[in-house]
Amino acid sequence: MSRAVVAEKLIEHALDLVVKSEVEPEPAAGRALARLRQWICESPDHAAAADEARRRWQMLGGLSDGLREHFEEPVAAPGRRNLLLSAAAVLGGAALAGRLGWQYWQAPVFTAAYRTQPLQLLDVTLPDAQPGTQLALGADSAIDVRLHRQRRIVRLDGGELRCDVAHDPARPFQVLTRDARIEVLGTVFSLRDRGGALTVGVERGRVQVALRDAAVDGDADRFGPPIVLGAGELMDIRNGIAQPPRPGDAAALAGWRDGWLSFQDTPLREMLASVNAYRASPIVSTDSRVNAMRLTGRFPVRDAAGLLAALPQVLPVTVRLRMDGGVELAAH
Structure with a gap:
């Protein structure tokens, strides 16, 4: 041949x-x-x-x-x-x-993939309306976009994403993640997925969150009934299980746009995954006790020294500098 x-x-x-x-x-x-x-x-x-x-x-x-x-x-x-x-x-x-x-x-009229590196932020305007949907990607984040005549789909492969969605009843807007499908007609909401809990927060309007249902016919891509979140509500999805919606500052979930990271009763392992996206050298922990510790607080993205100084004040941890320039946390 x-x-x-x-x-x-x-x-x-x-x-x-x-x-x-x-x-x-x-x-x-x-x-x-x-x-x-x-x-x-x-x-x-x-x-x-x-x-x-x-x-x-x-x-x-x-x-x-x-x-x-x-x-x-x-x-x-x-x-x-x-x-x-x-x-x-x-x-x-x-x-x-x-x-x-x-x-x-059904063929899409627009497709694109966007990736950010550590320390990099990216703003994207989609050509789905006038003005179009505004997407903001946090550091070390990845999405794929497909705009169809009858729907708009964004696949979040990991990281942080804020969506200011252009209203279009004829074309619902969906974000697909490893744990859920989020669907809206027009609203402002944010997501954080750093490998632990998937967090969804709604600034304006309402969203429907449908969990992936691996138990239905053995198909992990089937979705369960939607959970409705309104403005000022956040929800964590951990290990495929939705936690009860909670009131909070949904805008703070995308605080990285203004140089801040906010956490609410977050395991330290997940917090470090978010913080490290905004650092040239990582903060690591191989201690399961440290990884399980929980933290609530708001920290400036660019003030790594301040964060490292604060951690031993609020948690029983020791900060150790490594030869490669990184930082390791250990339990007392």
């Missing part, structure tokens, strides 16, 4: 995964995206095929208006069907041909 034929088969496989990740409803889209990412990492040839598949899929987006006119007309004329199949062939996708029907219109 020639190298060109092999390359085209790789592109077809990548295109199949790209299309599924873009047009399938959740949770199928998320599973396809995860498979695509894993497949890309397997070899440089896979990565190159995925780049070409995305390019071809974007070409289809440019043809979308003309193609949709044919879908909206009666199905009887064979010429229209041949046109769609020909478009699929041009894009190299036998896998795509079967999806150029009713699924075509």
Whole structure:
């Protein structure tokens, strides 16, 4: 088999995964995206095929208006069907041909991935309205964005995110996390996910929080009934279990935008994960006793020395400087 034929088969496989990740409803889209990412990492040839598949899929987006006119007309004329199949062939996708029907219109009109490094903040305006939804990413955070004609989806892969959502009843706004799906029409809310509890706080409006339900048909991507949070309410989700909503300063959850980190009865292990996103050298603890200690307080992001001086005053810990410039906490 020639190298060109092999390359085209790789592109077809990548295109199949790209299309599924873009047009399938959740949770199928998320599973396809995860498979695509894993497949890309397997070899440089896979990565190159995925780049070409995305390019071809974007070409289809440019043809979308003309193609949709044919879908909206009666199905009887064979010429229209041949046109769609020909478009699929041009894009190299036998896998795509079967999806150029009713699924075509579900294709996203905008996709993007945003990542921040430690110490880096990022503000993003989405092209979903005028003015558009405002997203703010904390340090060491990651999101993927897909805007569809009928819904808007942001996948939080970890870190901190504040959403000021443009109101659009026709396109609900969803944030997907490892533990829950948060859905709104238009509001301001924040999330923190540093590997421990997922915290959701609502500044304005209301959100619906639906937990992932691994017990339903063994499918971890199914969601349970929604829990409604109103303005001034926060909720922690720990190990897939929602804690009772609590009143509080929801804006403080995104206080990192103004140089502050706030914690409410937070295990020290989780607090350190947030603090370290804003440090060049980490504060670590290998002591389970220290990790389990809980802390409530508000600390300036840039004042690491002040935080390290305060910790022994409020907790039974010792601060030790390491040779690599990091800091280690130990129990008395």
